Amino acid sequence: MTEPMKVSSKNLDFFYGPSQALYDVNLDFEQNKVTALIGPSGCGKSTFLRCINRMNDLIPIARVQGDLRIDDVDIYSPEVDVVDLRSRVGMVFQKPNPFPKTIFENVAYGLRVKGVRNKAYIASQVEKSLESAALFDEVKDRLHDSALGLSGGQQQRLCIARALAVEPEVLLMDEPASALDPVATQKIEELILQLKTTYTIIIVTHNMQQAARVSDVTAFFFMGKLIEADATETLFTKPRKQQTSDYITGRFG
Amino acid sequence: MTEPMKVSSKNLDFFYGPSQALYDVNLDFEQNKVTALIGPSGCGKSTFLRCINRMNDLIPIARVQGDLRIDDVDIYSPEVDVVDLRSRVGMVFQKPNPFPKTIFENVAYGLRVKGVRNKAYIASQVEKSLESAALFDEVKDRLHDSALGLSGGQQQRLCIARALAVEPEVLLMDEPASALDPVATQKIEELILQLKTTYTIIIVTHNMQQAARVSDVTAFFFMGKLIEADATETLFTKPRKQQTSDYITGRFG
């Protein structure tokens, strides 16, 4: 391939203790594209996603084998600083998880832990991130109220804003709308489409309609294996593998 | 209807505290038939099932309204003895839940709590039940080993045997195979087909293929309401309601 690949995994195996959760995954992610990971529950979507920002390091029994690169740098090589990596690869979780702090402090958090002291800069960055997350107008009058007072959908956008504030390059989203109602879900989907001009986005979803709506590329996982990855349009209309077509027609899962 | 109905519910409403989980359910169950309850998660299948042996009594905030009869006796009338009712209406749960006792003691349990002392009778009853549950041959050499050493599928058949040992009339099964692998699932399904000659069976399942395979009648629940109930063949091929057909074609859920 000639295009530069932002994230690329080669022969990636993953183990929880003795049990293998990923088998030989080869998958590349293009810059400024949205890639959706789909597949039945337990197939390893989350596991794969969490490999990309090394969140799996937190699990004592987890072990990774193979090659995972961002901008052609092996992120599992010993020189790589995990903390730095994670600020370059933002993550949004299934359930909105704002800190029990004010809205402002939530967004400012990433900057503060980086050691940024400049108040004006922080304030402008917070505002910008909230705007990018399409939340600023809704909360601008109560930036210093607790974030826990927001609705679920607002909280999820706040979490996105929080991730954006540290200016990551890649944005990982693990079923970001599964805990939300349809209206909030739609907002998040619109947001994803906006954000892809700036970020490389990887999203796990169990909702195939959602995958079809927001993603450029879709990858289908099954039992820890990557079965097929293709342009979303192609994958949903002309899947090459039987398992894929079974899954998208709702024959199992 | 002219046939005798084993279990019948009329205008059944059910509440968890302030929130209603079942709305005006009218459903009859024929003797020696298998009835499957299907519907999306949270639609109230389990709740309805647990009304039939009054397992919901255990939930302090639960409240039932309407009429639920077994052999034309209102099981919620004050004279009815719950303990007695439950020994007439056996239950098998989603996750196999054998007691941390020996295999023999698991099956003998129901008799022992009834106060039966006759050892020969207990032994013969245990053997018969294990045979009915198609488990006897697999475990006959280790009846006095812990039941926790059995595989998931064996454990589930043990739970069925345990329920059979007290000679119930009705057998309730709440997704009895959902925690099992395909081979074990098949065994359980075969068993259900065998058992229906003797018992009235009501089974909750989220697997429509399974409903189609094992049941005579299928009832479709949606958001606490019984949408439609019919002979399984009819319901799956010629559903009368749009919601039903949407669900069985996998359009939602």
Added chain:
Amino acid sequence: MAFLNSRTREKIIKNMFFGIALACIITLGLITLFLFMEGVPIFDLVSVKDFVFGMYWYPTSDPPDFGIFPLIVGSIFVTILSATISIPLGVMSALYLAEIAKPKMREIVKPIVELIASLPSVVIGFFGMVIVAPFLQEVFDIPTGLNMFNAALMLAFMSIPTICSISEDAIYSVPNALREASLGLGATKLETIIRVILPASISGVSTAVILGMSRAIGETMVVLMVAGGAAALPHSLFDPVRPMPASIAAEMAEAPFRGDHYHALFATGVVLFIFTFFFNIIADMIAHKYKQTGDATL
């Protein structure tokens, strides 16, 4: 470089916390060390056997006698007696809380149990001395109300909260699936409790019982104020006894520094320490085994 720095800093912080986490071990080590250091010299004077099995405790006579057998017996008897009161009451209360009480009731009763646990032992000792002792003396017409029975009663009261709250946790954590399975087979609630819940939570309950007894055998103020203090083998429930902690607390201040009496009291502390140490090890072993095999053990 900056990365390395932050990484080194994290390492240092982690090691610092590790160091602090060793405080407990260090304290325990120091306790053991000093207890033995001050206690062992007595064995130049009496053999371990004579010390532990000696029948006479006359530390200030000339020549002195350092036999703590009556003290050990006092400790054990008082503990066993209190256990016969506290185990049934504690476990039964736990069963009530976990299985029978309505949630509201549970919310009220649980804090009460915790409050009992926090009553200062000197208050309980005081109560036993000024209220219970005269009462017992009058009712049973005995020479003194300060005796083994009174002490056991007060100790039971003190160890019930431990037994109750730990067993309650164990009972409460028995998976609901087992409860439902049993009830679904037509068992009554009582039968479910006796045949399923209790066997499944037996390790947790035994841990609770052992910790409760450990608390009773080590408790000081109650036995000091209430047990009567006679260093003799008791012949009846209402005989005074002198459990080890009482002896230490009462005499330590009077014992000449690094004299034989002083060393003998430390040695008594060593014996007491070993007793409770074993209780705790056993409790830990049961609890550990219980964890490994999950919630459904027999």
Added chain:
Amino acid sequence: MLNLQTESINLKQDSRFGKNGAPQGTPKSRRRLYQSIVFNLLRAAALVNGAALAIILWFMLARGWRAINWEFLTTAPYDSMTKGGILPCIVGTLCLGLGAMVVAFPIGVASAIYLNEYARPGKVLRIIRLGINNLAGVPSVVFGLFGLAFFVIYLEMGVSLLAGALTLAAMSLPVIIGASEEALKSVPDTYREASLGLGATKWQTIYRVVLPAAMPGILTGGILGLSRAAGELAPVMFTAAVYFAPKLPSSPFSEVMTLPYHIYVLATAGTEIEATRPLQYGSALVLIVLVLGMNLAAIIYRARLRNRLS
């Protein structure tokens, strides 16, 4: 009506298994009777506990409240302690408790942070846990012996506030570790993941997110530790408490009067045991109010916290 039903079913089942007269079990009525008897016994057991607490509190209250007045709380005892108040005892008790917390609280919280946030399961962790459990089980009088041998004599602190507070600190360590760990455990992992995902280091995550969220629970543990330390006597008997020191402590090396010791000596070794009974009850009541008050506050606070979280 229902009974009829059951009988007919039995007949049917018998024919199914080709067996006549299956053994009859215990009659239903008897099973129900057993149950109600046993349940009432269990209820009674719980009641006994409550009643015992009530009796103790009632006696202390009924006999102690008369002794308590402003003078009692704010003056020192005099006339061979048959008159006056217990101010030095209250101050001494609080100083000891607070002193113990100043030492034990940071160490306990830090240990809990290590155990809950850093330690990986393994031998080291198991040994530390064993250490904590055993420390929790050491009898209070043994702590007293340890304090005497180590702080008072070996470190030459003498009988002093400092030696007593350190001894109490050693004793309260497991309590604080336990409560803090509980509080840390109740902080959802999603907070940790969110923070780490934003490029925070582990320590930053702990310091900025985990600790603030766990703080109320940790503080509850601190209050419980304080109340326990304040009520203990055996550990301070040889390390800090004296019979009579009417002036308030002036330095960490002062010897102090404490409430529990005051109650103990007045009740057992005083020169005027009967004459000082009201003072004994009064002191006991003050101690109870102090300790139970702190506990009640902690319990209520924790309950509120739980409600807020759920």
Added chain:
Amino acid sequence: GKLVIKGSTTVLPIAQKVGEAFMKQNPDVELSISGGGSGNGIKAIIDGTTDIADASRFIKDKEVKLAIEKGSYPVPFRVAYDCIVPIVHPSNNVKDLSLDQLKGIYKGEIKNWKEVGGPDLKIVVVSRDTSSGTYEVWEGKVMNKERVAPSALIQASNGAVAQAVAGNKYAIGYIGLGYMNSEVKAVSANGVVGSKETTLNGAFPISRPLFMFTQGWPEGDTVNFLNFVLHPEKGQKLVEEAGYVPLY
């Protein structure tokens, strides 16, 4: 300044009474008084952790040796006398016991009151803690180094003994003169009634002097305090109030 007094629980009431009066006259003195027992006080003198050590016995040779090794010279001051009176329940008709009878009772050989001319009742023996100075005197002067039976009820203080005997018609006990009250009945020993006079003239067989020790010759507050204690109009009056026998 600071003045620390430690030691004998027997002397404690004297120290406290005198101390309070002393503080009233010298408000700047910060006084700390604790019991702990004679041995403990003398140990503190040797270690230099107290200014004054109360003792209900004289210093032992071993202790003197230890003190001299550490370079301190304990100086004794006799501050009062104490006599230990056997007591019984007021309903008991026994009036006098010989030392031998007392010894027999406390050894557990005499088990019934009728053996010593009393009613046909079991004897319940009440004694003090083996580590109290009072017990040591009893053991020395009554028991002749033989031991009190281990089955005796042990009480932690004179007051507690008096209480126990007052509430029990089977009981016998012994207390310091200062603790006598109407609820118990004093018994004469060898025909001598315990009193101030019989103590001072040496007729009563179970009596002893009480001491305060200082480290070297006292100075400053310490000497002021001792002068106060020994002053016939000040300290010695309080000694009498405390129930003990003053020196003069």
